Amino acid sequence: MSVPDPTTVGGDVPPPWCDRCGEPARSGPHPACAAARALEPPRFCARCRRRMKVQILPAGWSAVCVEHGEFRG
Amino acid sequence: MPEILDQARAQVLETGVGLDEAGVLAVLTLPDEHLPAALQLAHEVRMRWCGPEVEVEGIVSLKTGGCPEDCHFCSQSGLFTSPVRSVWLDIPSLVEAAKQTAATGATEFCIVAAVRGPDARLMKQMREGVAAIRAEVDIQVAASLGMLTQEQVDELVDMGVHRYNHNLETCRSYFPTVVTTHSWEERWETLRMVRESGMEVCCGGILGLGETVEQRAEFAAQLAELDPHEVPLNFLNPRPGTPLGDRPVVEGKDALRAIAAFRLAMPRTILRYAGGREITLGDLGTRDGLLGGINAVIVGNYLTTLGRPATEDLKLLDDLKMPVKALSATL
Numbered sequence: 384m385s386v387p388d389p390t391t392v393g394g395d396v397p398p399p400w401c402d403r404c405g406e407p408a409r410s411g412p413h414p415a416c417a418a419a420r421a422l423e424p425p426r427f428c429a430r431c432r433r434r435m436k437v438q439i440l441p442a443g444w445s446a447v448c449v450e451h452g453e454f455r456g
Numbered sequence: 457m458p459e460i461l462d463q464a465r466a467q468v469l470e471t472g473v474g475l476d477e478a479g480v481l482a483v484l485t486l487p488d489e490h491l492p493a494a495l496q497l498a499h500e501v502r503m504r505w506c507g508p509e510v511e512v513e514g515i516v517s518l519k520t521g522g523c524p525e526d527c528h529f530c531s532q533s534g535l536f537t538s539p540v541r542s543v544w545l546d547i548p549s550l551v552e553a554a555k556q557t558a559a560t561g562a563t564e565f566c567i568v569a570a571v572r573g574p575d576a577r578l579m580k581q582m583r584e585g586v587a588a589i590r591a592e593v594d595i596q597v598a599a600s601l602g603m604l605t606q607e608q609v610d611e612l613v614d615m616g617v618h619r620y621n622h623n624l625e626t627c628r629s630y631f632p633t634v635v636t637t638h639s640w641e642e643r644w645e646t647l648r649m650v651r652e653s654g655m656e657v658c659c660g661g662i663l664g665l666g667e668t669v670e671q672r673a674e675f676a677a678q679l680a681e682l683d684p685h686e687v688p689l690n691f692l693n694p695r696p697g698t699p700l701g702d703r704p705v706v707e708g709k710d711a712l713r714a715i716a717a718f719r720l721a722m723p724r725t726i727l728r729y730a731g732g733r734e735i736t737l738g739d740l741g742t743r744d745g746l747l748g749g750i751n752a753v754i755v756g757n758y759l760t761t762l763g764r765p766a767t768e769d770l771k772l773l774d775d776l777k778m779p780v781k782a783l784s785a786t787l
């Protein structure tokens with residue numbers, strides 16, 4: 384399964400927020416969150432910190448931010 | 457060989473009568489050096505009373521989050537500061553989930569909703585969803601929608617739902633520590649109605665909620681008394697924001713002891729790996745459990761967390777020469 388790396392969701396510049404815990408991530412990804420994300424979808428939009436609507440199917444997931452659209456894995 | 461394993465061999469393996477609470481406790485407290493023998497015996501019991509087939513299932517959340525209940529392990533309770541948002545799955549996505557499940561060779565597809573019990577909207581969504589799945593996908597449909605009324609039980613039977621999941625989660629004595637918004641007895645009442653309706657009863661729980669080893673044994677004995685068709689065994693995956701979010705995960709060896717003990721308590725049940733096995737057991741432990749009493753798996757993703765790819769589990773079953781139960785064998 385391809386899970387977008389939380390450090391690259393926003394492009395070359397690290398996104399401001401951790402997509403798992405929603406805390407600031409300007410200084411880099413949170414190691415514990417990055418490890419947990421191997422078996423979890425994102426919950427927060429890494430660009431704006433909004434909680435996303437996440438749906439998980441047996442073979443994939445989608446997460447929608449009202450502002451920044453849909454992410455899939 | 458510890459006495460309990462000799463007793464279990466004579467009683468469970470030879471006659472098919474499960475261990476009682478004291479026997480389960482003796483297995484749960486076996487020293488590490490006897491764990492391989494306990495797993496080996498549990499495997500023999502499973503092969504003798506269930507056979508080599510493994511039942512494969514996929515699950516999906518029809519309604520996620522926003523639950524009014526307060527099960528302290530659950531990221532879908534609306535009472536905690538969990539990041540899981542409330543969302544409904546539409547019917548095309550539900551059918552797609554069933555297709556993804558069927559594509560793995562699975563025979564079971566369980567539709568789950570995070571509710572205390574179904575309301576009219578959920579029952580309508582179920583009716584439409586189950587009909588759409590049955591029209592397009594060759595798979596048996598199960599459901600897990602919380603506590604039911606007798607009318608809802610009858611409706612689910614009418615829709616063609618063949619199995620109903622409702623977990624007791626933990627033993628009766630520990631339940632009030634984990635859930636305060638409803639009782640263990642209310643859950644038992646739903647299970648009683650499901651049993652009487654002719655639907656298959658699926659009932660298990662989660663280990664690692666802070667229960668003592670004695671309470672783990674109590675739980676196995678209470679499940680054995682219920683005698684469910686299937687027992688899904690979860691290991692706590694501590695969820696951020698929940699009251700149990702900081703609990704440690706169950707030790708791999710304790711998880712394996714529990715697998716063997718639950719199998720020795722319930723020689724004929726479908727004992728299924730459910731959530732948490734990835735973090736508790738890893739790949740090696742997963743294999744040990746399949747050779748220690750487990751005879752069913754959930755493949756693919758879970759409700760709010762992800763599983764390992766179904767292909768990895770199917771390859772493991774193939775390596776272990778355990779055939780996936782076919783749909784023809786379940787009808």
Ligand code: SF4
Pocket residue numbers: 523524525526527530531532533569570571572602
């Ligand atoms: S009833 Fe189910 S969905 Fe609701 S909090 Fe309890 S375990 Fe979670």
Ligand SMILES: [Zn+2]
Pocket residue numbers: 401402403404405406413416
């Ligand atoms: Zn984080």
Ligand SMILES: [Zn+2]
Pocket residue numbers: 428429430431432433448449450451452
């Ligand atoms: Zn956003």
